[in-house]
Amino acid sequence: MHLKSSTLAQPTNDCSPTSNCLTAKTLVVFDAGVDHLSLLVNDLLSADILILDPDHDSVAQITSALETRQSVTSLHIVSHGASGKLCLGDTQLDLQRLQQNAGQLKSWANVLKGGDILLYGCQVADGALGYLFLQQLHQLTGANIAASASRVGQVGDRHNWSLETQIGAVHTSVVFSEQLQASYPGTLATVNFSVSETILIESQGTPFSFDFEVIDFQGPLRIRIEADQPQAITQWNTNQLNVVGIPGGLNVGIFDVSPNQDFSAFEVILDAPTASISLPIFNDFQDDSPQTFTWTASPVSPADTVNIVGNTTTQIFDTPDEAPPPEPPVVSIAGSPTLIVEDEGTFATIELTLDRPAPEGGVNISVGTQSFRGLADFDVFSPQTSFENLSPVIGFSDNTGIVVNVTAGATSASVTFPIFNDADLPSTDPGATVNDDIGLDTQTWTLDPQLAIDAGLSAALGNYVVSASAGSFNWTIVDTRGQLNPPEAVDDSRSTAEDQVLSANVLVNDTDADGDSVFVSAVNGSEANLGQAVTLASGAVVRLNADGSYSYDPNGQFDSLNGGETATDSFTYTVTDGNQTSEGVFNQDSATVNITINGVDPEPEPEPEEPEVSFEIIPDSVSEADGDSLVLNFTVTGDIPDDGITVDLVGDVPGILQEF
Incomplete structure (x- = not known):
């Protein structure tokens, strides 16, 4: 891992329209196989740069770089790519690898804190698979994601640096300057080269092929194939040569470019996304084994990149008894889809991939999970279940897995079965016949033979090697109550x-x-x-x-x-x-x-009511002789003022009150 502050070139404090000035919170990660790496690196100012070491795990290197920082607002990953994947060294970071590295990717959120991740690989966002890849990366890292569904860099006579497909609100611009974008001579595409066999038997005329996979194919391109010894191709039977994805045979789509014109080096025109040159080994009836040839591939155009995939050293033996025992196949496992819904009766597929054809008699492989009665979640009986290039051998007694036989000669095999819509009852009883699916049930399926050994089935296992990078996958099972969707509260x-x-x-x-x-x-x-x-x-x-x-x-x-x-x-x-x-x-x-x-205004005080006074005289007649008394009764209606009421009494007989 090469980690540099600033760039490979000495940075300056000059920020001009032709250069790109970045903050210290910008981390730019480069795959070492990117075309014209020095041009890209020297374009950056004031950025932290990480150049991935192809001999070490790429995700781990990025995680380590992020852990040394308190905050990164934008992470830029510059690499080759394809729909739903980034090509980082020998690693292809796809949906399955995202799940395998979920723990590390979730830790990125602690540093990115909702920042942006920009992916510069060609066609990473292309199609449903590409969009799902971006969504999964967004969910794991909490970051806003930007990528392109098209080629990035030089595309014919124009340049494309638009990362038009985005998940979340991306606020970060393309990290490279406008001048670099307009002048960059490369495209972030790649070609994978491999050979079909590494052990060849002359007496058996072992079939053999050179194989090519063009990621982001945009038109014909030329690749150089070279052996480490002269006259290498003469060991193969060129009279039985067949080509696929190549415009023709010798001198049409395949050209001898070796110094001695002995086909120790030749160039191939690839005009399809997948191509191959097939021809069997030639039996020269000479006792000359073993012979060893190592094949390499390189681009003719500097805008192309070639990756050597796997072992490309071939050994030729005269007879089978001279050859070493065949190496066991390396087996990878994958599952689809990643989300299985019970009430939809989702059909799930387990796919096995072998790096070489299964040997005679096939190979027995353990497929299992440590989830309680995990296999019982699925209807594994005919006619619901279908098998391709494999057959069941024996199931684990606890319903957590099965041993299957991959058919001889097959390099891929699969089984497809539907999910049971079983009862969703919680149970702590190990003997219960229903599974606790309430919430999300995550199952990890693996090729680990130890699971079959623990189940007492070691005798049923064949000889195989579990892929170090694709030996397991995760399924998420949800029941009919839709626990994936929380309620939505609105203010x-x-x-x-x-x-x-x-x-x-x-x-x-x-x-x-x-x-x-x-x-x-x-x-x-x-x-x-x-x-x-x-x-x-x-x-x-x-x-x-x-x-x-x-x-x-x-x-x-x-x-x-x-x-x-x-x-x-x-x-x-x-x-x-x-x-x-x-x-x-x-x-x-x-x-x-x-x-x-x-607010409410107080009620106004009412105006005082004007008092009214009435009175009556009791009795209505009196006698002086009898000494009668006269009573005046006053009645007041309304409010009496604090100082009282003065009443004026006026009679109609002058001096009447003097009579009392």
Whole structure:
């Protein structure tokens, strides 16, 4: 791993339109096999640069580089690519590798903190597979992702640096300067070269082929093939030469370019995404074994890149008894799709890939999982299950796996079966006949022979090697209740007068995509507050119930507001559908209730009522002789002032009061 601060060239403090000035929080990662690497590196100023060591794990190198930083706002990965994959050295980072490296990729989120990842490989975002790759990378890292569904770099007589496919809100621009983008002579494409056999037997006329895979094929290109010894091709029977994806045979699509015109070196025109040159070994009936030839491949055009895939050293023996025993096949495993839904009856496929044809009699391989009764989740019986180039040998007694036989001569095999829509009942009983699928059930399937050995099936196993990079895969199984989708809580806005209690329901506009019932589980982040009178910071009191109904009492805390004046208050709540994820966490969401309190003017004091006085005289007649008394009764209606009421009595007989 080569980690440099700034660039390979000495940086300057000059930032001009022809150079690219970056912040220290920019990390640019280069695959060492990228064309014109020095041009790309020297274009960058003030950036941290990581050039990947092809002899070490690429994801681990990037993880290590990120761990030394507190924060990176943008991560740029410059490499070759194809739909749904990045080519990093000998590693192809695809969907399966993303799952295998999920732990490391999740740790990137601690440094990126929602920043951007820009991928410069050709056609990485192409098609559904490419978009799914970007989505998975986004989910694992928490970063915004940008990539291209087209070729990147020089494309014919034009240049393309548009990373038009994006997941999330990408705020980072292409890392290279406009001048570099306009002048860069390469494209980020690649050719993989391999040979079909490394042990050849003359007496058997072993079939052999040179194989080519062109990633991001855009038209014919020329590749040079060379052996480490002269007259190498004369050891093969060129009279039986066949070509695929090449315009013709010798001197048409294949040209001798060796110094001695002995076909120790030749150039090939590839005019298809996959191509091959097939021809058997030639039996010269001479006792000259073993003979060893190592083949290499290189691009003729500097804009192309060739990767040597696997061992390209061939050994030729006269007879089978002179040859070493065949090496066991290296087996890879993959599963599709990654998400299996019970109520949809998803059909799942396990695919095995061998790096060489299965030997005579086939090869027995263990396919298993450590998940409780994992195989019992699937309907593995005919006619629902279909097999291609393999057959079942024996199942594990605990229903966690099976030993299968890959047919002789096959390099790929598969089994396809549907998921059972079984009962979703939790059980801690190891003997239970149903599985606990509540939430998400993640199963890891592996080729590890130890699982079959532990099941007492060591005698049933064949001789094979588990691929170091593709020896397992993950399936995620979800039951019919749709636990993948949490409810969605939506903020509410309400208003009330300062002296009125507000009654409403928070669940009116909250939804659940799966149709599950939703209820309130917490108020202001506390489950203990549910259904209780909670005094807010404002002094107001709220009581929120599980069914979403609530009352909000201003509690006299806003009485100072005048008419036309307002104040705001709020509280938060959490809703759940009661379902749990595989980590035991409830599906939930939170929202805020915002309340506007409107001021109210006080009622005006009423005007005092004018008092009215009435009176009566009792009795209505008196006698002086009898000494009768006269009583005057006064009745007042209305408000009596504090200083009382003065009443003027006027009679119609002058001096009448003097009679009393």
